[in-house]
Amino acid sequence: MKFGIVLFPGTNRDGDAWDAVTGPLGxxxxxxxxxxxxxxxxxxxxxxxxxxxxxYLRAGAIARFSPIMQEVVxxxxxxxxxxxxxxxxxxxxxxxxxxxxxxxxxxLQFRSMPVTLRVENANTRFTNQYKAGQLLRVPIAHxxxxxxxxxxxxxxxxxxxxxxxxxxxxxxxxxxxxxxxxSLDNIAGIINAGGNVMGLMPHPENAIDPLLxxxxxxxxxxxxxxxxxx
Amino acid sequence: xxxxxxxxxxxxxxxLVADHGLTADEYDRLVAMLGRTPTLTEVGIISALWSEHCxxxxxxxxxxxxxxxxxxxxxxxxxxxxxxxxxxxxAIAFKIxxxxxxxxxxxxQGAATGVxxxxxxxxxxxxxxxxxxxxxxxxxxxxxxxxxxxxxxxxGIGDYGNCVGIPTVAGExxxxxxYEGNPLVNAMCVGLxxxxxxxxxxxxxxxxxxxxxxxxxxxxxxxxxxxASEDLSEASEAKRPQxxxxxxxTEKLLLEASLELITSGHIVAIQDMGAAGLTSSSAxxxxxxxxxxxxxxxxVPVREPGMTPYEILLSESQERMLVVARRGHENEVRAxxxxxxxxxxxxxxxxxxxxxxxxxxxxxxxxxxxSRLVTDCPVYHPEARxxxxxQRLRAMDVHAIAERPEESDPFWTLEQLLSSPTIASKTxxxxxxxxxxxxxxxxxxxxxxxxxxxxxxxxxxxxxxxDCNGRxxxxxxxxxxxxxxxxxxxxxxCTGARPMAIxxxxxxxxxxxxxxxFQFREAVGGMGDACTALGxxxxxxxxxxxxxxxxxxxxxxxxxxxxxxxxxxxxxxxxAFTTSGDAIxxxxxxxxELGASEYLSRIHGVTAGAPPxxxxxxxxxxVDVLLSAIxxxxxxxxxxxxxxxxxxxxxxxxxxxxxxxxxxxxxxxxFTLPSRALLFGEAQGRVVVSTPDPQAVLQVAAQxxxxxxxxxxxxxxxxxxxxxxxxxxxxxxxxxxxxAFHDSIPNLMARVxxxxxxxxxxxxxx
Numbered sequence: 001m002k003f004g005i006v007l008f009p010g011t012n013r014d015g016d017a018w019d020a021v022t023g024p025l026g027x028x029x030x031x032x033x034x035x036x037x038x039x040x041x042x043x044x045x046x047x048x049x050x051x052x053x054x055x056y057l058r059a060g061a062i063a064r065f066s067p068i069m070q071e072v073v074x075x076x077x078x079x080x081x082x083x084x085x086x087x088x089x090x091x092x093x094x095x096x097x098x099x100x101x102x103x104x105x106x107x108l109q110f111r112s113m114p115v116t117l118r119v120e121n122a123n124t125r126f127t128n129q130y131k132a133g134q135l136l137r138v139p140i141a142h143x144x145x146x147x148x149x150x151x152x153x154x155x156x157x158x159x160x161x162x163x164x165x166x167x168x169x170x171x172x173x174x175x176x177x178x179x180x181x182x183s184l185d186n187i188a189g190i191i192n193a194g195g196n197v198m199g200l201m202p203h204p205e206n207a208i209d210p211l212l213x214x215x216x217x218x219x220x221x222x223x224x225x226x227x228x229x230x
Numbered sequence: 231x232x233x234x235x236x237x238x239x240x241x242x243x244x245x246l247v248a249d250h251g252l253t254a255d256e257y258d259r260l261v262a263m264l265g266r267t268p269t270l271t272e273v274g275i276i277s278a279l280w281s282e283h284c285x286x287x288x289x290x291x292x293x294x295x296x297x298x299x300x301x302x303x304x305x306x307x308x309x310x311x312x313x314x315x316x317x318x319x320x321a322i323a324f325k326i327x328x329x330x331x332x333x334x335x336x337x338x339q340g341a342a343t344g345v346x347x348x349x350x351x352x353x354x355x356x357x358x359x360x361x362x363x364x365x366x367x368x369x370x371x372x373x374x375x376x377x378x379x380x381x382x383x384x385x386g387i388g389d390y391g392n393c394v395g396i397p398t399v400a401g402e403x404x405x406x407x408x409y410e411g412n413p414l415v416n417a418m419c420v421g422l423x424x425x426x427x428x429x430x431x432x433x434x435x436x437x438x439x440x441x442x443x444x445x446x447x448x449x450x451x452x453x454x455x456x457x458a459s460e461d462l463s464e465a466s467e468a469k470r471p472q473x474x475x476x477x478x479x480t481e482k483l484l485l486e487a488s489l490e491l492i493t494s495g496h497i498v499a500i501q502d503m504g505a506a507g508l509t510s511s512s513a514x515x516x517x518x519x520x521x522x523x524x525x526x527x528x529x530v531p532v533r534e535p536g537m538t539p540y541e542i543l544l545s546e547s548q549e550r551m552l553v554v555a556r557r558g559h560e561n562e563v564r565a566x567x568x569x570x571x572x573x574x575x576x577x578x579x580x581x582x583x584x585x586x587x588x589x590x591x592x593x594x595x596x597x598x599x600x601s602r603l604v605t606d607c608p609v610y611h612p613e614a615r616x617x618x619x620x621q622r623l624r625a626m627d628v629h630a631i632a633e634r635p636e637e638s639d640p641f642w643t644l645e646q647l648l649s650s651p652t653i654a655s656k657t658x659x660x661x662x663x664x665x666x667x668x669x670x671x672x673x674x675x676x677x678x679x680x681x682x683x684x685x686x687x688x689x690x691x692x693x694x695x696x697d698c699n700g701r702x703x704x705x706x707x708x709x710x711x712x713x714x715x716x717x718x719x720x721x722x723x724c725t726g727a728r729p730m731a732i733x734x735x736x737x738x739x740x741x742x743x744x745x746x747x748f749q750f751r752e753a754v755g756g757m758g759d760a761c762t763a764l765g766x767x768x769x770x771x772x773x774x775x776x777x778x779x780x781x782x783x784x785x786x787x788x789x790x791x792x793x794x795x796x797x798x799x800x801x802x803x804x805x806a807f808t809t810s811g812d813a814i815x816x817x818x819x820x821x822x823e824l825g826a827s828e829y830l831s832r833i834h835g836v837t838a839g840a841p842p843x844x845x846x847x848x849x850x851x852x853v854d855v856l857l858s859a860i861x862x863x864x865x866x867x868x869x870x871x872x873x874x875x876x877x878x879x880x881x882x883x884x885x886x887x888x889x890x891x892x893x894x895x896x897x898x899x900x901f902t903l904p905s906r907a908l909l910f911g912e913a914q915g916r917v918v919v920s921t922p923d924p925q926a927v928l929q930v931a932a933q934x935x936x937x938x939x940x941x942x943x944x945x946x947x948x949x950x951x952x953x954x955x956x957x958x959x960x961x962x963x964x965x966x967x968x969x970a971f972h973d974s975i976p977n978l979m980a981r982v983x984x985x986x987x988x989x990x991x992x993x994x995x996x
Binding site: 012019110111141170206211212 | 385388389392393394395477478479480482483486570571660661662663664665666667668669670671672684686799800889
């Protein structure tokens, strides 16, 4: 099992993703440079957090045209697993591997804080180690995380169980106060219809160590391993 | 040989010299150095290099008195950043710097480029930045303009650090009317390096090429260093174009490229083009290496045609570095820069001839003998005399100030203090800073007395904090300087870290005024006393004078940035009570101090009295006791008593975890002080800890001769708070206190749209 961690020039959570998969999981990983066309045999692609090309225009808008993204798109179209975290989620939407878009936070401010997530679908290759309805404590750190999609798109996501995570309060309730960025229906993470591409705004790779406050993010990475082993 | 004027250069007149901020004496010194009339380009160069910001001409003799040496100090003052060893072949580079004046007129870009500059100072040493801190001072949040400044500065800091991907982990924010017209924005960066990768900005090797790296040079920020070296006034608004514009994405590229260059072995020196841009970076590198250097301005990559040598030399365009490469390795250097889509152009050469020469093509436009343009800068010894107003305020008998009727309920007073923006929760600010990126933040902003950042690949962590109580320094500069260092050490030790070294950012008014220079000399003296007593040498820093707006100077604010070391990160502790039933122990003792307190300021509107006494031997003992008790695993939380005294410290420990505020109960009847001094006085050398084993903590303290007292017990989440003071028992709900603490700043900032036109000065674009 080899993870490929894509490195755009403005990626800044590549090391965090690297630590998450090579540390507690003991998996192998390679960094994939944005100017290359080679996935180096990676089985799972991670698009980590950061500011791909500065993102002054629109987060991820330029990244989708990079050489490595041509290969990531081909990998995804062939059913290969791809996970986009934060900026990676934005890029997946820009690249049309996931539906919807991520807009400026409703507060118009960056938000860096721990949030509570509810697992909405534990029957995916990224969440099979969780239970449906399980609450996770995971940090967020973004300025453009407000998930938006048209009414038909939303219905399609809901009907097919493609909403994977929602922002909730400590009691697991979907409330406005628990929504850190104004996302539609408190959506924090979604998966594509094929079940092989997931994007989420929170940072599970920063919730892998009790010393740093939470290990709740680890389940995403162990789920990927469990899916492969199954 | 010698420089000649360019066609069209204006004549060098006394008015032109004065416009460049040079005194008649300084101009005469320049003429004597050159032996001829300087060219316009030369006047420009000297105006930048001899500005206060670059030359430290009023501060150097005083700064020389600071202790700078210890076995673990690898690099002291004089480089881009200080460096200390933390063992295992690893080192920490760190530095704090001000960006006050740019932030006063253009808060967003001013603060953003302050972060950019301090990041470059650290990665220039070969260190990868791992943490940012900032120390901010503003006027009252009641003022719409102050709210506009706060919103802009916070967004500027956040946008820059968040994009580069360096966590902002700690700092402090203080509000006082003295900072109304002149906010302070001090940014600190901390980097990690292998000792073997340490590189210095020292030009070496005759024939080696000098290379400009990074962003192109534009017309922004010309004379920024000079702007930073004068008082703010109405006219300062017109200097907004002197504020540079930041590009954090390019900074990220430059960071990666610079670290790759340093480890590649293809370069011998690297320096940030910061204040005074190309001029100061090239002159300082030549001076440190005791070599000559020649620069051809036509080779410098520029943003627009027609830029003169004067503009190219003095531009403060951001995200640029100057590199001295090994001769013959130019292509390797270029390849690394191209990988990161950055420009690298050879613009000059290290030469044997002891001159600093600037050419425009083949024509010499500036030429100085040897390194004298740096070393010949005048040094001033201004008069120092304490102001009479301060003496009068300090002598005031503050104990004679009558209590307000509402103070019969100590929780009323506590509520007022907890909602004072200086004390209140800063979550509104912190949540705009990415504090978790890089995945090593063990204690982030608002969760402990100092940040704790893990060092990967080791069992270690570092603790980081900035501190300074400007009101203390104003009322008694030497004591205030001592307390700034002692409080920082206390905060660092509260996490379980041994204080190691400091950097400092000395924010003062106009040094030509005797009462200001008195503040400066005495405060630095006090800092030096404390650094010696606590074993924390000074590794560098920055002086920012002229922090005045019409009518008044800011409180003298020598901000201390400290680094501490924790050997076993799992032993580190935060500031919040964690466990119901734990005993609350006070290390140190309450004494009758009321002067210079937040209590007097907030409740009575009085800035007066002498600041609390600072017993440095006691502070050292306290650090030792904390480290022993935490190292022995006895301590579950530790939080020092500072602004607002014991009552505020207890309440903060109870509410620091906003999701789970805890009640507590303390019995203070054993203390016979006046109750307001007991609860809200700011006696130094005190820390509140919670522990499952109070007897063991008392024993650790007793062994070292430190007074310590069991005060009470930590309660459960949502339970009540009780104080026994004298014969009276007072109780209240934790929710009441938590509301005061957590809602104050959000409520104030929500008052008006912070970008509204009435808040922003006329002509502002943001």
